[in-house]
Amino acid sequence: xxxxxxxxxxxxxxxxxxxxxxxxxxxxxxxxxxxxxxxxxxxxxxxxxxxxxxxxxxxxxxxxxxxxxxxxxxxxxxxxxxxxxxxxxxxxxxxxxxxxxxxxxxxxxxxxxxxxxxxxxxxxxxxxxxxxxxxxxxxxxxxxxxxxxxxxxxxxxxxxxxxxxxxxxxxxxxxxxxxxxxxxxxxxxxxxxxxxxxxxxxxxxxxxxxxxxxxxxxxxxxxxxxxxxxxxxxxxxxxxxxxxxxxxxxxxxxxxxxxxxxxxxxxxxxxxxxxxxxxxxxxxxxxxxxxxxxxxxxxxxxxxxxxxxxxxxxxxxxxxxxxxxxxxxxxxxxxxxxxxxxxxxxxxxxxxxxxxxxxxxxxxxxxxxxxxxxxxxxxxxxxxxxxxxxxxxxxxxxxxxxxxxxxxxxxxxxxxxxxxxxxxxxxxxxxxxxxxxxxxxxxxxxxxxxxxxxxxxxxxxxxxxxxxxxxxxxxxxxxxxxxxxxxxxxxxxxxxxxxx
Numbered sequence: 444x445x446x447x448x449x450x451x452x453x454x455x456x457x458x459x460x461x462x463x464x465x466x467x468x469x470x471x472x473x474x475x476x477x478x479x480x481x482x483x484x485x486x487x488x489x490x491x492x493x494x495x496x497x498x499x500x501x502x503x504x505x506x507x508x509x510x511x512x513x514x515x516x517x518x519x520x521x522x523x524x525x526x527x528x529x530x531x532x533x534x535x536x537x538x539x540x541x542x543x544x545x546x547x548x549x550x551x552x553x554x555x556x557x558x559x560x561x562x563x564x565x566x567x568x569x570x571x572x573x574x575x576x577x578x579x580x581x582x583x584x585x586x587x588x589x590x591x592x593x594x595x596x597x598x599x600x601x602x603x604x605x606x607x608x609x610x611x612x613x614x615x616x617x618x619x620x621x622x623x624x625x626x627x628x629x630x631x632x633x634x635x636x637x638x639x640x641x642x643x644x645x646x647x648x649x650x651x652x653x654x655x656x657x658x659x660x661x662x663x664x665x666x667x668x669x670x671x672x673x674x675x676x677x678x679x680x681x682x683x684x685x686x687x688x689x690x691x692x693x694x695x696x697x698x699x700x701x702x703x704x705x706x707x708x709x710x711x712x713x714x715x716x717x718x719x720x721x722x723x724x725x726x727x728x729x730x731x732x733x734x735x736x737x738x739x740x741x742x743x744x745x746x747x748x749x750x751x752x753x754x755x756x757x758x759x760x761x762x763x764x765x766x767x768x769x770x771x772x773x774x775x776x777x778x779x780x781x782x783x784x785x786x787x788x789x790x791x792x793x794x795x796x797x798x799x800x801x802x803x804x805x806x807x808x809x810x811x812x813x814x815x816x817x818x819x820x821x822x823x824x825x826x827x828x829x830x831x832x833x834x835x836x837x838x839x840x841x842x843x844x845x846x847x848x849x850x851x852x853x854x855x856x857x858x859x860x861x862x863x864x865x866x867x868x869x870x871x872x873x874x875x876x877x878x879x880x881x882x883x884x885x886x887x888x889x890x891x892x893x894x895x896x897x898x899x900x901x902x903x904x905x906x907x908x909x910x911x912x913x914x915x916x917x918x919x920x921x922x923x924x925x926x927x928x929x930x931x932x933x934x935x936x937x938x939x940x941x942x943x
Contacts, residue, residue, distance in 0.1 A: 477643035478588070482599040484515040484575050485590040485637060486536045488523055488561075489544065493532040493800070497822040498853070500802035500813060501927045506532060512591035512637030513561065514645060516577070519569045521547065521561040522668070523636030524650060525554045526616040528561065529798045536563060538572065539599055551675040554798050555617040555683050557650055557663060558671045559636075577672070578644030578665050581606045581624060582750060589628045589649050589660070591637025604628030604658065609748060611755035614663075615651045618795045618817055621683065622667055622758055630660035670762055681765035684786035685757070687720020688713050689840060690732060694742045702731060703777035709733070709741040710774060711756060717840035720789035721769075725782050731774035735759040760786060792839040792848050793817060803882055805931045807889055808897065808914035809855040809921045810863070810907075812871065814882040815848040828868050830903065846881040851901070855925050859917040863907055870902040886931065 488511045496504045511527030513536065521536060528534055528549050535544040545568045552559040563569070581587060588603045608625035626639065630652050639647035639662045647662030674680050690711040693699055704710065710731040716722045726732075733739065738746050738759055745753040760769055763786055771782040796818040805812045813819060820827055820835055827835075834848060841847070849871040854864045871879050874888035875898055889897075897914050899907040918930060 477640070478601060480573055480643065481514075481575060481588075481590050481638060481640050482601065483539055484572050485592075485599050486513045486515060486521055486538050487511075487592045487597070488513050488521075488527055488547070488636060489535045489537075490528050490531050491533040492530040494530050495799065495802045497802060497813075497819045500804040500811075501929070501932065510592060510633050511635045512633065512649070514590075514636075514638035514648075515569060515572050515574050516645070517574045519562070519566060519574075520550065521563070522638075522645070522648065523559050523561060524616070524648060524663075525552050525557045525559045525798075527636040528552065528559050529554070529616075530800060534561065536561065536568070538568065541568075551680045553671055553674070553680050553682055554796060555614070555619045556621060556667050556671050557614050557616040558648065558668065560672075560675060575638060575640070576644045577668060578641060578646040580609070580664055580666050580749060581641055581646040583607070583609060583752065585641060587626055587628065587639050587641045587646060587662075589626070589630060589634060589637060589639045589662075591630075591634035591649060593629075593631035593633040596633065602629040604660075609664070609752055609754065611758055612661075616796070619683070620755070620757070621761055622664055622754065624662040624664040626660050626662055627658045628660060629658050634660075666762055670764070674764055682788045683761050684721065684763055684765045684767065684788050686722045686726070686760055686769075686784065687717035687787070687789040687840070688722040688726050688732075689715040689717075690744065692742055692744050693731065699742075702729070702774065704731065704774065708774070709739060709743075711740055711742075711744045715840050717789045717791075718843045718846065719841060721784050721787045725771075725784050726773065727775075729775075732756070732771060733774055733779065734772040736770050737772075789841065790847075792841055792845060793820070793835040794847070796821075801932055803932055804852075805882075805886055805889065806855070806922065806927060807918060807930065808909055809857040809860045809917070810851060810899075811853045811855065812885065813850055813852045815850050815870075819850075819852075823868075831868055831870065834870065834902075844878055844880065849879055849882055849885050851899075851907075855921055857917055857921050857924075859909060859913050859921075863909075866907070869905065871899060872902050872904075873900045874898070 490509050492507050494504045496502050513521040513523035516522050534547045536547045537544040545563050545565050547561040547563045550560045550562045583606055585606050588601050590601050604627040606624055607627050610623055612623045613620050624647050630649050634649045637649045638645045647664045650663050651661045653659040690713055693710050693712050710733045713726050713730040716726050740756045744756050746756045748754040767786050769784045773780050773782055794816045851869045853867050856864050875892050879885045897909045897911045
């Protein structure tokens with residue numbers, strides 16, 4: 444019996460080895476098939492951008508050509524980064540195996556989450572390609588592969604790595620803090636917008652790298668992509684909502700005692716609330732956010748994410764849609780309260796980059812005024828005055844009195860503005876004695892100005908006074924001298940200043 448038993452055991456062992464080898468071979472074939480399918484759906488994007496000139500907002504800087512990557516998804520659409528196609532004058536896409544490029548256009552774009560959807564009018568571009576499906580949030584240490592066209596290459600490359608971190612951090616393009624995945628796969632210029640896959644599904648979109656480091660790349664993870672796709676489903680991108688409340692951690696014991704919090708309670712203290720925001724009229728200073736949709740907020744402002752990891756509580760709001768509802772549990776006057784908040788999106792007084800095709804401006808008497816935004820400030824490099832830098836970098840939430848900052852950005856020399864020609868980069872406080880709320884209000888104050896003088900005061904209390912009639916009569920001459928097509932943009936409310 445022993446020899447027979449031994450032969451039987453040996454046969455089972457051999458069959459087991461064969462099965463393992465077969466499973467490994469099948470797994471290899473499946474992985475290989477997935478890789479080929481992903482590569483076939485990964486496209487090269489060539490963009491010719493017409494970037495606005497912030498120093499002369501009535502013109503562009505000219506054109507600039509760049510390349511990026513994208514992925515074909517359901518609905519004959521291409522998913523890519525917003526920064527790949529920002530300010531595009533022309534977009535061409537090319538697929539592996541095809542001999543020509545196809546014209547594409549931006550269907551939807553969200554600069555805050557750095558995502559865009561492209562369409563191609565010639566539907567033959569999509570023939571024979573299986574669109575890629577969206578996966579889920581990748582787990583820490585899970586293996587992923589980034590597909591794309593690094594350094595503008597003509598063929599698809601694939602680089603493998605693992606997810607090394609999940610965090611709430613800054614997206615370089617939109618300067619917005621959102622859920623972010625860090626991977627150690629090699630990402631290079633041209634990879635931007637390409638799919639990062641696991642199990643044949645998109646779990647992220649390649650976005651940015653860490654400067655002066657090797658193999659540290661950042662990826663827009665699947666939940667952020669899913670929110671963007673759902674946002675675009677109705678044909679309009681509303682963007683990522685926020686509470687519009689400036690909140691801080693509560694880890695100091697004296698502060699906790701002052702607020703009357705129990706030892707087991709965490710929470711985040713409300714410092715300020717933006718005028719007109721989701722939280723306006725719902726939250727107030729010294730409220731404590733204890734939970735959102737029943738998820739408890741810790742004293743360091745974090746909430747659970749996955750498998751023991753934690754993330755900033757803002758993620759619970761940012762994964763929703765504008766118009767959605769967040770159920771808040773707050774601590775006010777040493778007691779719990781329930782508050783329902785309808786979510787909207789509110790920018791600070793200095794908005795995050797929006798990458799407009801045209802920049803709003805107003806020219807009057809040779810004075811050039813623009814609303815401040817981060818794109819303009821970044822264009823100044825190191826030349827930002829300290830007072831303006833402080834206003835922009837601090838948490839300047841909109842108030843009922845001022846919703847955005849209006850800047851005097853330059854002075855075009857003319858006899859009517861003599862003595863003011865060195866002024867620039869000052870924040871406007873009032874026009875004709877009336878505090879300025881926003882750019883639309885600023886324009887209406889200029890248009891409605893009457894009397895002998897045009898009187899503009901700045902945040903530092905300096906005063907700019909010019910003869911109103913002389914300013915208006917000189918305006919067309921100044922526009923002609925400096926080849927400025929119109930006195931303002933947007934131009935829908937333009938008046939003929941030369942005749943006033």
